[in-house]
Amino acid sequence: MLSNVIEDIRKKGKFSFEKIVESNDLSDDEFFELLKFIYSENVPEVRTSVDGSDFIALEDENFYILEKNTIKSYLEDVKERNREVFEKIKEKKSFKTDELIDRYLKVAVKESLNYSKFGFSFLDIVQEATLGLISGLNYYYRIMKNFKSPEFFLKNFSIKYILEFQKKLLKNIKSMELSYILYLKLKLDKADGYSLEEISKQMSVNPEYLEDLEKLFDKVKDEKSIESEKIFEKADKITKTYILENIPKKLGYIDEQILVMFYGLDDKIYSEKEIAKNLNIAYHNVNILKEKALNKLSIDMLQSDFVKNSENLNFLVN
Template identity: 65%
Template sequence: MIERIVEDVRKKGSFSFEKIIENNNLSDEEFFEFLKFVYQGNIPEVRTSVDGNDFIILEDENYYVEEKETIKAYLENVKEKNEEVFDKTEKTAITDENRTEMIEKYLKIAVRESLLYSKYGFSFLDMVQEATLGVITALNYYDKISLMTEEIDFFIKNFAVKYILEFQKGILKDIKASELSYILYLKIKVDKELGHTVEEISKRMNITKEYIEKLEKLFDNVEQDELIESGQIFEKANKITQMYILENIPKKLSYIDERILVMFYGLDDKIYSENEIAKTLNIAKHNVNILKEKALNKLSIDLLKNEFMKNREESEYTVN
């Protein structure tokens, strides 16, 4: 499997961790080999996540206050640990005695990547937990990485990403998407018969042309009787639509949201003051705390868009 993935990436000249995790089940050993390949080949990564441009705007920003306060307390705790870690920047060999300390040292990476990959429908703190498992796994390769490079963070970061994406993929396995897939296919077929182009259908249904092609490839030339009896076809339909859903669930945070939280809580190179954040991001100082609180509000949302629609009368919100 790894040979096929490597060859495909070599041909394209770039790669997407999201696509690779969605389409494959890589062992940790295979993933480590893949990381070595992209690192040594200096192959660029292409992110495929849909940016979080206020997909959901809470009118009652205290609606998820309990979840928000839990997240905030956790991030404050991480910030305190980071203050200690920044005082100990020397490279250290990993041993049984200092393993816990090393996990804490790299915990900020797990938290940072959980922020960057935080999507509607997935609990932020659950993702941190999975990302931390990724960090722990990466530390098993610490000696091998150290022999290859001093850029340890690259490998640790991407193991955290692997575990986050596998967690999201696992959650979506429970979604029965096959029926939706076939309904969408029938709708596409009707629209085509009415003379609409693929581009028009794509815009009207808010789905990609690539997804349309995959559905047509799967369902075209399949008789209805055969479809009813074939679990294999619906299994493929499930996979196609689950992957499409995962790729197109918007991120909770915008770029500014991410940067403010990463800088304020010291999840990158240092802990930034509000003055430094304002200057770096070219925003007014008095807006830093306001935007930080709004970002934490977004991070606390733990629902998908359709769940918001279903519970419309129970909460005050706007779906863009």
């Protein structure tokens, strides 16, 4: 299996972890060998995840306040750990084996932000990413001996575990939820100026099906339940490969960068003034945008949740 994956990458001259994980079940040892090949050959990665956009609007942004507070508390804890790590690096102190998780935890959390997608809990994602980090650390001394660049390997082990987790959940996803994700992708692409024909070609889906899907869910905010078995049965037949790659991300570029900088998930912990300067945004908007990013991150809702909570939440798709 591994040899086939490597041969395919050689032919294409590029790779996508989302496609690799969706199509293959690689052990950690096989994945490590794959990473060695990619790193040594300097093969470029193509990330196919859809960038986040404000296509989800919550009129009551405090609806997920408990989830948001838990996420915020977790990220604050990570920030304090990173503060200690940066201080230790500054003082050129070495890290013991049992301190390596704290040393590289920011890598797992950063990738959790990058791969936080609609329909998946961020806290679940970061847990899987951390497990991936721990698995990657099993190869730490081999990495340091031969490559001297652990972050590439540890980052991608985190990504592997995130994608495998998402893949597993998608196998059990209900047709209603699956079709609703397709609907959100359709609305997002339309907002970006793509025609129905272009979208259907990209999805390899009949345009009439997309029209039916759009009509169905455009009415959802006025209905307590939805019954269209034909739509749902067809949605179930959409390939999981497409879904894994195209579920929209919760966060846009600015959202991600603000959280990465504020919580020290890159090279240092940035002040709000530094964030404003680096991202070319007004200083007084930094905290507002940070809170909005946390709001987006806390959304953990698929269509079944929407139907269940429709009386309590005004949930709109722009």
